[in-house]
Amino acid sequence: MTDTLTSGDVALMGVPLDMHSSFLQGPAFAPGRIREALHSGAANLTAEDGTDLGSHPGFxxxxxxxxxxxxGPEAIAKIEVGAAERLATGARLLSLGGDHSVAYPLISAHADRYEGLNVLHIDSHPDLYDEQPLGKLGHGCPFARVMETGKIKRLVQVGIRTMNAHQREQADRFGVEVVDMRSWSADYTPEFDGPVYLSLDLDALDPAFAPGxxxxxxxxxxxREVIDLIARFKGQLVGADIVELNPHRDPYGMxxxxxxxxVKEIGARLLTR
Structure with missing residues (x-):
């Protein structure tokens, strides 16, 4: 479904993969649930800056x-190919996971497209494990794989509150900039020189706001803090993913x-800036 894409469009893409999850399956059903919420009669498609994704021809x-x-590797390769096909049209890509393992091929495709790519990673977990029991492609490993490519200029992680000794070693090894919740302030404004990819894990939010x-x-x-961070960070946003919604644990679709x-706030920024 890439034949209608042109330069400047924003392509929404579902990535229904959760077999790399270490604890529970369920995120594979997330793209459909997010679309249902997006088009629900309980809301509209207008972002806070006034951009209406529902009427915008580029979304x-x-x-x-x-x-x-x-x-495994074949699934990861499919994701990278699918992303690269959409990026080749000149469109920008907003992906709906899926577990966080999908970030590795998505970011790799963007790094091939955009030299000097920066990554802003919002999450409770650093996802820097060298390996998990299910292998090196587990959803706790994508940012180790990404940094091993040598194609990422900066990786900035925000919201972290589960950093163990191994992942601290990995962060030091790869030169990751970590803003954990102990040092978080609501006016924090990351600044990037060059293109930026945003990877947003919904468990970055306190469970009171995102129980699913x-x-x-x-x-x-x-x-609100995440919305403000999306709007405020400085740099050219070129792509993003939203991952780890588990509909099996989501009361009332909250x-x-x-x-x-x-989706609305990120989509608006991709379209207008």
């Missing part, structure tokens, strides 16, 4: 990749609606 849903219940995730980690960001809100 285009390109469907889901065929990775449901797939696992596999890993509940208290002490996190509020929905977290799906939060994810839909982020």
């Amino acid at each position: 285009k849903d390109t469907g889901d990749l065929d990775v449901f219940e797939q696992f 995730v596999s890993h509940h980690e208290p002490g996190g960001l509020s929905t 977290t799906a609606m939060v994810a839909a809100k982020f």
Whole structure:
């Protein structure tokens, strides 16, 4: 579904993969749930800056990749190819996971397209494990894989509150800039020189705001703080993902609606700046 994309468009793409999750499956069903919330009669498609994704000709849903219940390198390769095909049109890509393992191929495709790519990673977990019991492609490993490519200029992680000794060593090894919740302030404004990819794990939010995730980690960001961070950071946003919604744990679709809100705010920034 890439034949309608042109330069300057924003392509929405679902990545329904959760077989790399270490704890629970469920995020593979997230793209559909987020779309349901996005088009729900309970809300509209207008972002806070006034951009109406529903009427904007440049916002285009390109469907889901065929990775449901797939696992391992072949699934990862499919995601990278699907992303690269959309980026080759000149469109910008907003992806809906899926577990966080999908960030590795998505960011790799963007790094091939945009030299000197920076990554802003919002999460409760640093996801820097060298390996998990299910292998090196687990959803706790994508940023180790990304940094091993040598194509990332800066990786800035915000919202972290689960940093263990191994992941601290990995952060030091790769020169990751970590803003954990102990040092977070609501006026924090990251600044980047060059293109920026945003990877947003919904468990960055406190469970009070986003209960529909596999890993509940208290002490996190509020929905408003994340919205403000999306709007405020300095740099040219060129792509993004929203991951780790688990509909099986989402009462009344609350977290799906939060994810839909982020789609509108990120989509508007991709279209207008």
